[in-house]
Amino acid sequence: MSAEERRLDVLRAIVEDYVATQEPVGSRALVERHQLGVSSATIRNDMAALEDDGLIAQPHTSAGRVPTDKGYRLFVDRLSSVKALSGPERRAIETFLTGAVDVDDVVQRSVKVLAQLTNQVAIVQYPSLTRSTVRHVEVVALENARVLLVVITSSGRVEQRIVEIERTLGDDLLSDLRGRLVGATVGRRIPEASLRLAEVIDTFAPADRPIVTSVVTTLTHVFSNERSDERVAVGGTANLARFGGDFDGAIRPVLEALEEHVVLLKLLGEATIDPTVRIGTETGNDSLTGAAVVSSAYGSQDQVLATLGTLGPTRMDYPATMAAVGAVARYVGRILADG
Amino acid sequence: MSAEERRLDVLRAIVEDYVATQEPVGSRALVERHQLGVSSATIRNDMAALEDDGLIAQPHTSAGRVPTDKGYRLFVDRLSSVKALSGPERRAIETFLTGAVDVDDVVQRSVKVLAQLTNQVAIVQYPSLTRSTVRHVEVVALENARVLLVVITSSGRVEQRIVEIERTLGDDLLSDLRGRLVGATVGRRIPEASLRLAEVIDTFAPADRPIVTSVVTTLTHVFSNERSDERVAVGGTANLARFGGDFDGAIRPVLEALEEHVVLLKLLGEATIDPTVRIGTETGNDSLTGAAVVSSAYGSQDQVLATLGTLGPTRMDYPATMAAVGAVARYVGRILADG
DNA sequence: GACTGGCACTTGGTGCAGGGGAGTGCCAGA
DNA sequence: TCTGGCACTCCCCTGCACCAAGTGCCAGTC
Numbered sequence: 187m188s189a190e191e192r193r194l195d196v197l198r199a200i201v202e203d204y205v206a207t208q209e210p211v212g213s214r215a216l217v218e219r220h221q222l223g224v225s226s227a228t229i230r231n232d233m234a235a236l237e238d239d240g241l242i243a244q245p246h247t248s249a250g251r252v253p254t255d256k257g258y259r260l261f262v263d264r265l266s267s268v269k270a271l272s273g274p275e276r277r278a279i280e281t282f283l284t285g286a287v288d289v290d291d292v293v294q295r296s297v298k299v300l301a302q303l304t305n306q307v308a309i310v311q312y313p314s315l316t317r318s319t320v321r322h323v324e325v326v327a328l329e330n331a332r333v334l335l336v337v338i339t340s341s342g343r344v345e346q347r348i349v350e351i352e353r354t355l356g357d358d359l360l361s362d363l364r365g366r367l368v369g370a371t372v373g374r375r376i377p378e379a380s381l382r383l384a385e386v387i388d389t390f391a392p393a394d395r396p397i398v399t400s401v402v403t404t405l406t407h408v409f410s411n412e413r414s415d416e417r418v419a420v421g422g423t424a425n426l427a428r429f430g431g432d433f434d435g436a437i438r439p440v441l442e443a444l445e446e447h448v449v450l451l452k453l454l455g456e457a458t459i460d461p462t463v464r465i466g467t468e469t470g471n472d473s474l475t476g477a478a479v480v481s482s483a484y485g486s487q488d489q490v491l492a493t494l495g496t497l498g499p500t501r502m503d504y505p506a507t508m509a510a511v512g513a514v515a516r517y518v519g520r521i522l523a524d525g
Numbered sequence: 526m527s528a529e530e531r532r533l534d535v536l537r538a539i540v541e542d543y544v545a546t547q548e549p550v551g552s553r554a555l556v557e558r559h560q561l562g563v564s565s566a567t568i569r570n571d572m573a574a575l576e577d578d579g580l581i582a583q584p585h586t587s588a589g590r591v592p593t594d595k596g597y598r599l600f601v602d603r604l605s606s607v608k609a610l611s612g613p614e615r616r617a618i619e620t621f622l623t624g625a626v627d628v629d630d631v632v633q634r635s636v637k638v639l640a641q642l643t644n645q646v647a648i649v650q651y652p653s654l655t656r657s658t659v660r661h662v663e664v665v666a667l668e669n670a671r672v673l674l675v676v677i678t679s680s681g682r683v684e685q686r687i688v689e690i691e692r693t694l695g696d697d698l699l700s701d702l703r704g705r706l707v708g709a710t711v712g713r714r715i716p717e718a719s720l721r722l723a724e725v726i727d728t729f730a731p732a733d734r735p736i737v738t739s740v741v742t743t744l745t746h747v748f749s750n751e752r753s754d755e756r757v758a759v760g761g762t763a764n765l766a767r768f769g770g771d772f773d774g775a776i777r778p779v780l781e782a783l784e785e786h787v788v789l790l791k792l793l794g795e796a797t798i799d800p801t802v803r804i805g806t807e808t809g810n811d812s813l814t815g816a817a818v819v820s821s822a823y824g825s826q827d828q829v830l831a832t833l834g835t836l837g838p839t840r841m842d843y844p845a846t847m848a849a850v851g852a853v854a855r856y857v858g859r860i861l862a863d864g
Numbered sequence: 865g866a867c868t869g870g871c872a873c874t875t876g877g878t879g880c881a882g883g884g885g886a887g888t889g890c891c892a893g894a
Numbered sequence: 895t896c897t898g899g900c901a902c903t904c905c906c907c908t909g910c911a912c913c914a915a916g917t918g919c920c921a922g923t924c
Contacts, residue, residue, distance in 0.1 A: 189895080212887050225897055230888065248887050248904040324673055326665050334663060334675060336685065346675065346683050421784060423762060427777035438766035445763060528866080551916050564868050569917065587875040587916050 189232075195222065196232045197241055198265040201253050205501055210250030255466035255500060258478070262463045262504050269505035271513050275303065283517050289313060289342045293419050296494060296518050301422025303510040306498035309450055309481075312417040313341035313491040313522055315409070320371040320379050325364045325401065327355050333401060337408055339376070341491055341522050349404045351397045359394055363401065371405075380409045418450050422496075429499045439473035444497075454493040457483035461508040461515075465500055476500055480507045484515040486523040494518065528571075534561065535571045536580055537604040540592050544840055549589030594805035594839060597817070601802050601843050608844035610852050614642065622856050628652060628681045632758050635833060635857050640761025642849040645837035648789055648820075651756040652680035652830040652861055654748070659710040659718050664703045664740065666694050672740060676747055678715070680830055680861050688743045690736045698733055702740065710744075719748045757789045761835075768838045778812035783836075793832040796822030800847040800854075804839055815839055819846045823854040825862035833857065 199220045203211040213229040216222065222229065233251055236242045241257035244250075253261065271279075282299050286292040293310050300308035322338040333349045355363075370386050371379035383402050390398045423444060426437050443449045453469060455462065461482040464470075469479050474497075481495030495511055538559045542550040552568040555561065561568065572590055575581045580596035583589075592600065610618075621638050625631040632649050639647035658679040665673040672688045694702075709725050710718035722741050729737045762783060765776050782788045792808060794801065800821040803809075808818050813836075820834030834850055 210887090214887075227890095227897055227899090228895085230890095231896085234889080244888085246904060248885090248902085250887065322667065324665050324667065326663050326675070328661060328663065336665075336673060336675065338687075344685055346685060348677075424777050424780035424784060427775055427780055436766055438763050441763035441766055445760060549916090553916075563866095566868055566870090566919095567866080569919095570867085573918080583917085585875060587873085587914095589916065 192222065192224070193232045193235060194260075194265060195220075196229060197236055197253070197257060198261060200233075200236075200242060200251055201257065201261045201265070204252055205503055208501065210245055210252050212250035215250070253500075255468070258465050258500055258504070259468075262465070266505045268461075268512065269509045271509050275510075276513060279303070279513055279517050283514075283521055286521070289522070292518060292521055294421075296514055297419045297421035300494065300496060300510065300514045301425065303514070304496045304498065304507050305422075305425050305428065306496040306502065306507065307423055307425055307444065308421045308494070308496050309444075309454060310419050310421075310494040310518075311451065311454060311492040312419070313339075313343060313485075315339060315343065315345075316376045317485070317489065317491055318343070319373060319375050319489075323364075323367045323371055323405070325360060325367065327357075327360055331355075335401065335404055335408070337405070340489075345408050347404050347408060349401055351400050353397070355397060359397070363390075363398060367402075367405065376409050380406055383409075416447050416451060418447050418454075420444050420450065425498075429501075440477065440497075443471060443473055453479050453497065454481045454495050455479070457490045457493050459483050459485075459490070459515075461495075461512045463504060463508065478502060478504075480504070480511045482511050482515040484519040484522075486519055489523075491519065491522060531561065531563070532571045532574060533599075533604060534559075535568060536575055536592070536596060537600060539572075539575075539581060539590055540596065540600045540604070543591055544842055547840065549584055549591050551589035554589070592839075594807070597804050597839055597843070598807075601804070605844045607800075607851065608848045610848050614849075615852060618642070618852055618856050622853075622860055625860070628861070631857060631860055633760075635853055636758045636760035639833065639835060639849065639853045640764065642853070643835045643837065643846050644761075644764050644767065645835040645841065645846065646762055646764055646783065647760045647833075647835050648783075648793060649758045649760075649833040649857075650790065650793060650831040651758070652678075652682060652824075654678060654682065654684075655715050656824070656828065656830055657682070658712060658714050658828075662703070662706045662710055662744070664699060664706065666699055670694075674740065674743055674747070676744070679828075684747050686743050686747060688740055690739050692736070694736060698736070702729075702737060706741075706744065715748050719745055722748075755786050755790060757786050757793075759783050759789065764837075768840075779816065779836075782810060782812055792818050792836065793820045793834050794818070796829045796832050798822050798824075798829070798854075800834075800851045802843060802847065817841060817843075819843070819850045821850050821854040823858040823861075825858055828862075830858065830861060 196216065199216055200211050203215065203219060213226040213233060216229050217226050233242065237251070240254055241260060242251040243254050245252060279299055283292065283295055286295050293312055297308045297310045319340040320337065321340050324336040326334040328334050331351050331354050333351055333355060334346060335349055336344065336346045338344050366386050366389060370382040374382065383406055387395060387398055387402055423441065426440060449471065453471065455464065459482065461480055464479045466475055466478065469477065476499060477497055478500045479495055479497050481493055483490045483493050485491035494515055496507055498507065535555065538555055539550050542555065542558060552565040552572060555568050556565045572581065576590070579593060580599060581590040582593050584591060618638055622631065622634055625634050632651055636647045636649045659676065660679050661677040663675040667673050670690050670693050672690055672694060673685060674688055675683065675685045677683050705725050705728060709721040713721065722745055726734060726737055726741055762780065765779060788810065792810065794803065798821065800819055803818045805814060805817065808816065815838060816836055817839045818834055818836050820832055822829045822832050824830035833854055835846060837846065
């Protein structure tokens with residue numbers, strides 16, 4: 187083993203010990219708990235080098251070392267491998283999620299299971315409307331010149347709107363309209379379906395266009411509904427209290443951030459199907475010094491639906507957390523693809 | 526002013542000062558800040574009497590006095606009057622809530638406004654299904670022997686289910702079924718509508734009964750949906766950090782309680798249209814020593830829809846909180862009654 | 865009888881000094 | 895390149911004295 191390799195070994199040991207004990211780790215404790223094959227004096231030299239590289243730091247002169255954000259970054263990138271979940275853990279996720287009755291329920295259960303598994307704050311974005319396809323569109327005439335519009339998406343979400351129109355809709359026109367709407371949208375992704383909708387209006391007789399237009403406009407609104415794309419569920423905030431003093435600031439700004447859904451969506455970040463880790467400033471949120479986010483996209487092979495993840499102290503068990511996030515993402519994706 | 530009256534005046538002053546300063550209040554500070562017309566020695570005697578009655582307590586021998594739960598109770602019952610909201614506050618509630626687009630939005634906005642107004646944790650229960658009436662029922666035939674069932678309630682909530690039936694539904698039967706379902710349910714309260722539904726099945730020809738039964742059964746399920754009756758929204762948890770050390774325990778058990786919706790519903794308690802206050806053990810929750818709940822039912826005059834309220838430290842501004850809870854409840858009730 | 869001024873007493877908080885412990889950096893030697 | 899040893903630094907805990915705030919009680923006054 188080269189000296190360079192041993193230095194990285196030392197870093198790994200420091201991260202692991204610090205995560206376990208929450209206390210700065212010194213050279214002596216290190217040689218006692220790990221088989222490094224050298225003396226504490228050597229470790230001290232290595233530590234000095236690691237500190238020069240900005241990978242670890244000392245809270246004060248005569249204290250042990252603590253990993254820096256950069257140190258965690260290196261640990262995640264090169265020194266750790268994703269831990270496999272235990273059988274019972276995997277079964278727990280599966281049985282718990284399988285019991286869900288609808289999309290909302292899936293999301294809420296995912297949040298709960300993820301929070302319990304990781305002992306951190308769990309964040310799950312609702313399946314995106316814009317990323318799923320249209321499974322069904324239904325138009326129903328109600329009394330008093332009103333129409334009920336129902337859209338069912340491939341992720342199982344159901345959206346409905348009531349449209350006021352200028353006169354009662356005849357049965358012929360109704361079924362004609364229904365047929366063309368279905369033809370233009372079903373099976374297509376939402377953004378494409380939106381485009382096709384615009385063409386539908388022109389295929390109707392001029393006399394019918396006002397009515398058709400109000401229905402189509404409402405449908406377009408449903409498709410472009412930003413609000414529902416922003417929906418997220420949060421759970422396990424009680425865990426914040428557990429790692430209380432860890433965040434440089436108080437937990438208050440963190441709780442505030444968790445209530446701002448826009449902030450949360452930024453935190454989850456861009457979708458990748460493998461778990462991504464953002465540490466400290468990498469989260470792009472100033473009030474989250476001392477915090478890290480582990481996130482992953484979920485969906486089926488060819489279709490990303492949304493993102494989920496956890497928020498915890500930088501001092502977290504990255505391998506375990508990444509495993510949990512990855513596993514839950516896979517199960518959620520599978521369930522929503524089936525349903 | 527009798528001696529007895531002055532004692533209650535002293536209690537009121539202690540509560541007000543303690544709420545304002547968060548520090549035990551002594552006899553000297555009391556005579557300085559209030560026009561009590563007697564010396565600090567007299568106040569000391571009064572305080573000793575109040576302490577004998579269990580209305581105030583000393584953290585330690587040489588400290589000032591702090592109100593006990595019993596003291597707050599007396600204060601709320603006899604010594605305070607509900608503070609009127611300021612004009613800007615009332616206008617803020619109104620404009621903020623008026624912008625809501627649907628029931629979910631109303632609830633979410635209410636939580637936000639209530640949390641901001643009171644600087645406490647806000648809890649809003651979604652309008653109860655069982656307490657509202659049926660506004661509309663719609664049955665739509667989908668492809669592949671499936672039927673879409675839509676229910677719209679008086680509170681504006683829309684529920685939908687897809688029912689698998691054994692064979693495709695003829696147009697005649699469909700409109701017949703729709704008509705009878707509407708006749709049996711629309712305009713009635715959900716529990717009563719449920720009862721009527723049972724009779725509908727028998728009015729159909731035996732051959733049609735299997736299909737009718739599956740639809741009616743599903744509809745009954747929607748009506749008796751307990752899950753949606755349990756839904757609550759929580760906001761302002763960041764305020765917990767503000768009154769941090771106030772709760773006897775840590776904030777952790779409180780955060781945990783806030784994630785358990787069942788616990789929250791118990792906290793909101795039985796519905797009364799005027800703001801109710803529960804202090805300390807009165808909340809019926811052991812982990813909430815040091816906390817108080819102010820809650821109120823909302824709805825129209827003759828119809829209670831659900832409950833909302835706030836959770837804060839016993840050391841809170843009761844008059845202001847009760848005013849805010851009452852005002853938000855009134856506005857929410859009005860908006861949902863109109864919508 | 866109710867109120868007041870005065871006084872002794874209690875107690876938590878703060879500032880200060882000293883000792884112990886953990887850990888480091890560095891140096892000389894293998 | 896590694897190791898043992900040693901001097902040094904700094905945090906943290908403890909004990910101590912002191913102060914401020916507040917009380918309880920008592921004797922005196924209206």
